[in-house]
Amino acid sequence: MFPFEYHIPTKIMFGERKINQLGEVAATFGKKAMLVTYDEQFVKSVGFYAKAVQALNDKHVEVLPFFGVKSNPTVELIREGVKLAKTEKPDVLIAVGGGSVMDTVKALALGACTDADVWDIATGAAQATGALPIVTVVTIPATSSEMNCTSVISNDALKRKEGFVNPLMYPKVSILDPELTYSLPIKQTAISAADIVSHLMEGYINHNDPWTPMQDRFAQGMIKTVLDCMDRLLKNPNDPQARATMMWVATFAWNGFYVCGIGPFDAPIHMVGHSFSAFYDTPHGSAMSVSIPGVMKFHLKERIEKYSIFAKEVFGIAGDINEKTAQAGIDALVGWFKKIGVPTTFAEAQMPTNELDAMADDILVTAAHWGIKTYTKEMVLRLLQLCL
Amino acid sequence: MFPFEYHIPTKIMFGERKINQLGEVAATFGKKAMLVTYDEQFVKSVGFYAKAVQALNDKHVEVLPFFGVKSNPTVELIREGVKLAKTEKPDVLIAVGGGSVMDTVKALALGACTDADVWDIATGAAQATGALPIVTVVTIPATSSEMNCTSVISNDALKRKEGFVNPLMYPKVSILDPELTYSLPIKQTAISAADIVSHLMEGYINHNDPWTPMQDRFAQGMIKTVLDCMDRLLKNPNDPQARATMMWVATFAWNGFYVCGIGPFDAPIHMVGHSFSAFYDTPHGSAMSVSIPGVMKFHLKERIEKYSIFAKEVFGIAGDINEKTAQAGIDALVGWFKKIGVPTTFAEAQMPTNELDAMADDILVTAAHWGIKTYTKEMVLRLLQLCL
Structure with a gap:
């Protein structure tokens, strides 16, 4: 065996209808949550968006929605998110989705705390200096992004896909509610x-x-x-x-x-x-x-x-x-x-x-x-x- | 599957000679470490005590030794440790040993932060209100105590052995140095x-x-x-x-x-x-x-x-x-x-x-x-x- 360090600070909350506890989780970080997810029409049709917003409203957490994440999430969209986060200053970022949404939020969490461009952080050309707290609600189980500090994002202009790692990107809490995946x-x-x-x-x-x-x-x-x-x-x-x-x-x-x-x-x-x-x-x-x-x-x-x-x-x-x-x-x-x-x-x-x-x-x-x-x-x- | 929460904040540092990093780990908590371990003569004969003290000295961390932990550790000894900790006010507790030493330190960490008796905390008759930070250096791999928040202690007077659980007892860092176990x-x-x-x-x-x-x-x-x-x-x-x-x-x-x-x-x-x-x-x-x-x-x-x-x-x-x-x-x-x-x-x-x-x-x-x-x-x- 080789030497290693193992340290995953993420708290997992697993079980059917755990999404209903999203509000109390978010409230531990503050009163304003930026909720990042897929296309607006899609998420409103499948129901988990309404559940997430309801849970947040129940605990009086203001919701700042950010829609439009796609499979193989792009730095172009993340830059928009960073801009919004810098203006609106949410207390916590919430990913409601699968790997692409979680990876978007991770990059966004770093980008919101620095003047450097997110793509430069992804390539290692710039260093991250901090991160907004991240909470995830998983709707597609696949990437482990909910319990690791990796993000994989794409740059359409450069035709590049870049994976990068930073302990700042560990989610604070990840809610695994299997019920959200029944309709997948x-x-x-x-x-x-x-x-x-x-x-x-x-x-x-x-x-x-x-x-x-x-x-x-x-x-x-x-x-x-x-x-x-x-x-x-x-x-x-x-x-x-x-x-x-x-x-x-x-x-x-x-x-x-x-x-x-x-x-x-x-x-x-x-x-x-x-x-x-x-x-x-x-x-x-x-x-x-x-x-x-x-x-x-x-x-x-x-x-x-x-x-x-x-x-x-x-x-x-x-x-x-x-x-x-x-x-x-x-x-x-x-x-x-x-x-x-x-x-x-x-x-x-x-x-x-x-x-x-x-x-x-x-x-x-x-x-x-x-x-x-x-x-x-x-x-x-x-x-x-x-x-x- | 049933609902659950999973959250282990402990950082694991694994590898041969990792004990040499004990000093830098302890120094992140302060300048004074209470080092809890087995019988003095025994630990000084097997070598890991000297290694631990050396690593702490190297980083100018003062060592307050507390010897005498035995298999099936007793509340009587833990009470002595609590007394010492309250007087000497160490910044961190370090367990160098197996399950009995780690479980001693866990109970001690709670006991040092309350006026209640440790046995009452173990039985649930009293509530813990805080804990000193815990670092472990494992010398006998067996109990998982290095990565859980359980402690099992004995009360000789009552002829009872009591296991209890408290998230405050998660070690902050556990050093797993397999070399320390070669001589077991x-x-x-x-x-x-x-x-x-x-x-x-x-x-x-x-x-x-x-x-x-x-x-x-x-x-x-x-x-x-x-x-x-x-x-x-x-x-x-x-x-x-x-x-x-x-x-x-x-x-x-x-x-x-x-x-x-x-x-x-x-x-x-x-x-x-x-x-x-x-x-x-x-x-x-x-x-x-x-x-x-x-x-x-x-x-x-x-x-x-x-x-x-x-x-x-x-x-x-x-x-x-x-x-x-x-x-x-x-x-x-x-x-x-x-x-x-x-x-x-x-x-x-x-x-x-x-x-x-x-x-x-x-x-x-x-x-x-x-x-x-x-x-x-x-x-x-x-x-x-x-x-x-």
């Missing part, structure tokens, strides 16, 4: 499931510590649980137990817990997948279900043992530790992606293949930002070929 | 392993939620990892990987994470085992390895499915879901306890059997304090018979 379409649920699996795979298959039974079993068990949840949800999208379990799995999949002690690892799944979204606005989870098989195939020869154990433990595949078993693990995962209806190739994701060279360059920019030194352009191009 | 005798390591397993079993086998795959797999995976660690340590007690892994498993076994969402559950393993220690000063882990099989046998008929899955998942026992497989799971666990050298019966623990009636009464006092209503005296006596 199964298609989007499947994309989220792929995202959760990508988090559990990223550290698990890419770390290089030869003996980490606690962390590996955690990842395996969590992936199996996502499989179980999706089996139930494909039959009944309103299954409360599966919705609740998926929500809690999502939170601990990428909050920094299971990667404790496994040492430094490359994150090729996200490194590659981010560019899919940057280029074609592919939903994050769909980008992941394309990049995971590509990355696994690319590294197959050097990871026979790990993939074989993955095949046996997660998919119950019989067989020895050898290339055949390892390949069967990849095939089983691809089969599962197909079963839940997420793309596993460029073709299935309807992504064109005429910009692979530019995409490889973009991937290498991400690699450089993340300190990943393993991949040359030739390697990235070969990896992309395995994703087609 | 294998006998004591095995007792600690039994303690860790007792934590992982308590919620897992006693909860009543029919579908909690995430939590159940976590418990199973963690127990298997304890088994793996002990296999390695029985061969080589200095195995750094096994020591490090055991330390991290111990921390997450009873910090409140895996029981999130499984709903209310009785804690008969600890309810019963606490009285073994209260009556005969049996080391906590040894009390657990006696109480676990007794509790499992007592509930066998109504937990066929759960024990069968336990047998299959943890011990790889083939078989259907039936009483035979369930019993095989209990037998395998007892076999493992014997293999690592911890007692599994009153006889093996050298506990007399002439006070069972009084012990049953004591167990029922604990049950009442913990809100456990399942067990009558007749049931407790029957359960104790299964432990003989």
